Amino acid sequence: MKHPNPRAGILDVEPYVGGRHSIEGVEKVILLASNETPLGASQNAVKAYRNAAENMHRYCDGHAVDLRKSIGNRFCCDPARIVCGAGSDEIIQMLIRAYAGPKEELIFSKHGFSIYPIFAIGAGVTPVAAEETDLTADTEEILSKVTDRTRLVFLANPNNPTGTYITKNALAKFREKLREDILLVLDGAYAEYVTSIDYTSGIELVEQNENVVMTRTCSKIFGLAALRLGWAYCPPAVADVLNRIRSPFNVNGPAQAAGIAAMEDQAHTERSLAHNEEWLPWLSNSLTELGLKVVPSAANFVLASFGSKGVAETVYQGLLNSGIITRHMTSYHLPDCLRISVGLENDNKALVNSIKDLVGKKNG
Numbered sequence: 001m002k003h004p005n006p007r008a009g010i011l012d013v014e015p016y017v018g019g020r021h022s023i024e025g026v027e028k029v030i031l032l033a034s035n036e037t038p039l040g041a042s043q044n045a046v047k048a049y050r051n052a053a054e055n056m057h058r059y060c061d062g063h064a065v066d067l068r069k070s071i072g073n074r075f076c077c078d079p080a081r082i083v084c085g086a087g088s089d090e091i092i093q094m095l096i097r098a099y100a101g102p103k104e105e106l107i108f109s110k111h112g113f114s115i116y117p118i119f120a121i122g123a124g125v126t127p128v129a130a131e132e133t134d135l136t137a138d139t140e141e142i143l144s145k146v147t148d149r150t151r152l153v154f155l156a157n158p159n160n161p162t163g164t165y166i167t168k169n170a171l172a173k174f175r176e177k178l179r180e181d182i183l184l185v186l187d188g189a190y191a192e193y194v195t196s197i198d199y200t201s202g203i204e205l206v207e208q209n210e211n212v213v214m215t216r217t218c219s220k221i222f223g224l225a226a227l228r229l230g231w232a233y234c235p236p237a238v239a240d241v242l243n244r245i246r247s248p249f250n251v252n253g254p255a256q257a258a259g260i261a262a263m264e265d266q267a268h269t270e271r272s273l274a275h276n277e278e279w280l281p282w283l284s285n286s287l288t289e290l291g292l293k294v295v296p297s298a299a300n301f302v303l304a305s306f307g308s309k310g311v312a313e314t315v316y317q318g319l320l321n322s323g324i325i326t327r328h329m330t331s332y333h334l335p336d337c338l339r340i341s342v343g344l345e346n347d348n349k350a351l352v353n354s355i356k357d358l359v360g361k362k363n364g
């Protein structure tokens with residue numbers, strides 16, 4: 001029988017595996033699977049969202065002018081170079097569609113965010129994985145993968161799921177060595193959590209170069225994951241390209257209103273950051289004390305190795321049985337690992353106690 005067929009390669013796409021949000025039969029689950037903020041959104045953002053519902057029969061501002069102004073104020077950058085998207089996922093997809101095509105290549109680091117190869121394959125672009133060193137992006141390895149066909153390099157900094165980052169100096173040197181016709185995309189989804197002074201999200205690199213774009217999200221520290229709101233800071237020519245191909249009302253009105261309120265509520269994100277600064281080290285240390293290998297993280301989650309795929313699976317399942325959802329890392333080629341988001345105090349403690357029981361049982 002004849003039937004419509006998708007373009008060649010589309011069926012090679014492995015669908016994105018997101019974090020679970022429920023466990024059958026469990027009413028109150030502890031969600032530590034998707035790196036969301038445990039403190040929720042700013043109450044001002046919630047109010048703005050509710051108020052915006054009154055206007056849902058009207059089209060929103062397709063240029064998100066006020067939102068871009070608020071982002072510009074918050075991050076000291078030029079609103080004219082900001083492009084907003086329905087999550088940074090949409091921006092990532094637009095950048096790939098706009099700057100690469102069939103028979104061309106996109107480089108990412110081996111354990112980089114999985115959406116890069118997914119969107120690449122969907123656009124007919126070949127994703128090329130570069131080896132890492134100590135689960136950290138290795139810029140020399142990335143450079144060694146550059147060919148005539150390379151169009152984009154994606155670098156999540158800090159990276160998901162490893163939590164590792166490369167320094168400001170390393171990033172600047174890398175940019176210098178990268179061919180000028182290759183677009184370097186710095187994905188700063190977790191940038192607001194990083195406190196090290198040798199870190200940069202890359203705003204200045206965007207301002208100094210024609211081939212650097214930074215993407216950011218409101219899904220993490222701003223607590224607006226369900227609204228789908230992200231943004232890119234671009235050289236003017238790249239902003240122009242994204243504005244040509246994006247759908248005209250890609251960021252919905254309530255998301256714009258909530259985004260503006262969230263940007264203006266600095267106290268809320270400061271609380272979230274303070275919470276993370278307290279509980280990220282606590283979580284890392286507690287898991288290390290249980291004998292696990294924990295990758296040093298600059299973000300709001302940790303990657304912990306249980307030594308083998310079998311133990312990681314047993315612990316993952318055992319945690320589910322206790323109502324705790326973490327993220328198993330098989331799809332990231334790290335089958336011995338779980339990625340665990342920083343939660344509220346009681347949730348972090350419940351997690352560590354459950355793992356202690358499970359690992360103890362395994363060893364005993």
Ligand SMILES: Cc1ncc(COP(=O)(O)O)c(C=O)c1O
Pocket residue numbers: 034035086087088089090113156159160187189190216217218219225228229230
């Ligand atoms: C590194 C990284 N980039 C981008 C995203 C996408 O974020 P969103 O589409 O919610 O803005 C995520 C989400 O987990 C991420 O971890």
